[in-house]
Amino acid sequence: MIADAGTSTPPGATACIALADGTLVFGRGFGAEGVAVGELCFNTAMTGYQEIMTDPSYAGQIVTFTFPHVGNVGTNPEDDETTDPVARGMVVKWDVTDPSNWRAADHLSEWLARRGRVGVSGVDTRRLTRLIRDKGMPHVAIAHDPQGRFDTDALVAAARAFPGIDGTDLAIEVTCPQPYRWDEGRWAWGEGHQRVEGARHKVVAVDYGAKRNILRCLASAGCDVMVLPATATAECVLAHDPDGVFLSNGPGDPAATGTYAVPMIQGVIEAGKPVFGICLGHQMLALALGGRTMKMNHGHHGANHPVKHLETGKVEITSMNHGFAVDAASLPAGVVETHVSLFDGSNCGIRVEGRPVFSVQYHPEASPGPQDSYYLFERFVAAMA
Ligand SMILES: NC(=O)CC[C@H](N)C(=O)O
Structure with a gap:
């Protein structure tokens, strides 16, 4: 159901995606009722929709899932990457609203509704994905109304009014308010997440929107992790006398976040500390070293990206x-x-010659995704040894 501006709502439609250029896409709503605006991207992962929806790096974005069956295994308390979903909404092909399709412990629709997030299902996500590729992550408003009443002009206007992610610091909105210690390790099959005892390396992790599984990987690799808010200065980081400094993933434009992150990173490098960055942390390390970042057309979102x-x-x-x-x-x-x-x-990793300072653009904690890159946590630990 992809239509032009002004098209009336097709029978049975209870959700609408309005693009800033006036394109309308209709579907069936799930999750919370209401309207959400953001940048529309697509993710190609076949598993891990709950981890994706709760990844703080998706702040300001609405995620289209290209894999057709999303929602069919429900949700569970173990898979949240942060307390609340951070993506502003989700778009899927499978009809999440059909109760005969659902047998899981916690229905995705109820999980999303409890968290005030809007979902759109029953959409031709293949066609929508091509549209995202053509238009380059458009600004959209998505609406869910069980009566199917949509003021499409107002929705298009809301999409146009979205300021965008370019030039926006979103890490400041998702970072932790207070420092805290993290000592929970990775999932052990049948045993859940365990406390890690006897960690050998003191690490300060600067939280720009860290996923829990990154902190678990650090703990499992032997790190005693102190998590500090995004605006921590070099002085504040060094006051913890860390063996190494970790720069987390996070949402928004690295250039806008770099204003406070860059001087901190430069300070800890100058102090000779090992530094490891992931994703936004990688981008900000590059900025701190004198490099530049740029906006991509439709970005990279998935669990199947080959990197050399x-x-x-x-x-x-x-x-x-x-x-x-x-x-x-x-x-x-x-x-x-x-x-x-x-x-x-495109660039996916850097290191500084002669110093234990390195970072990658991708997510070695793989939550969801393949675990080929776990060696990076071991490399960080080796750099601190
Ligand atoms: N996962 C991340 O850390 C994302 C980094 C940055 N916000 C980007 O979109 O490029």
Whole structure:
């Protein structure tokens, strides 16, 4: 149900996606009723919709899932990457509202409704994805009304009024309000998440919107993790006398977030600390080293992205979620490009020559996704040893 502006609501439609250019897409609503605005992206992962919806890096975005069966395994308390969903809404093909389709413990629709997030199902997500590729992550308003009453002109106007993610610092909205310690390790099958005892390395993790599984990977690799808010200064980080500093993933434009992150990162590098960054942390490390970042057309969001490690020639299948990228041509002498995307050649990793400072654009904690890149946590620990 993809139509032009002014088209009346088709019978049975209880949800509408209005693009800023006037394109309308109708479907069946689930989750919360109401309207949400944001940047519409697509994610190609076949599993992990709950982890994706609760990844703080999706703040300001609405996620279209290209995999057709989303919602069929319900939700559970173990898979949240943060307390609340952070993506503003979700779009899926499978009709989540059909009760005969659902047998899971906690219905995705109720889970989403409890958290005030809007869902649109029954959409031709293949066609919508092509549209996102053509238009480059459009600004949209999505609406869910069980009576199917939509003021489509107002929805298009709301999409147009969305300020966009370019130039916006969103990390400040999702970072932790207070420092806290993290000592829970990775999932052990049948035993859940366990406390890790006897950690050997003191790590400060700066939280720009960290996923819980990243902190679990650090703890499981032997790190005693102190999580600090995004605006922590170098002085504040160094006051914890860490063996290493971790820069987390997070939402928004790295250039806008760099205003406070860059001086902190420069300070800890100057102090000789090992530094490891993931995704937004990677982008901000590149900025701190004198590089530039740029907005991508439709970004990389999925769990099937091949990345080449240029120094070993090995290919890793990675989990990704980013709409900005480091411009490799902008990297100064002494900063080496270590990884590239085999989809489009974009930069996926850097390191500083002669220093234990490195970062990757993708998500080695793989939540969801393949675990090919877990070695990066071990590399960080080795750098601190
Ligand atoms: N996953 C992330 O950390 C995303 C980084 C950044 N917000 C981007 O979209 O590129």
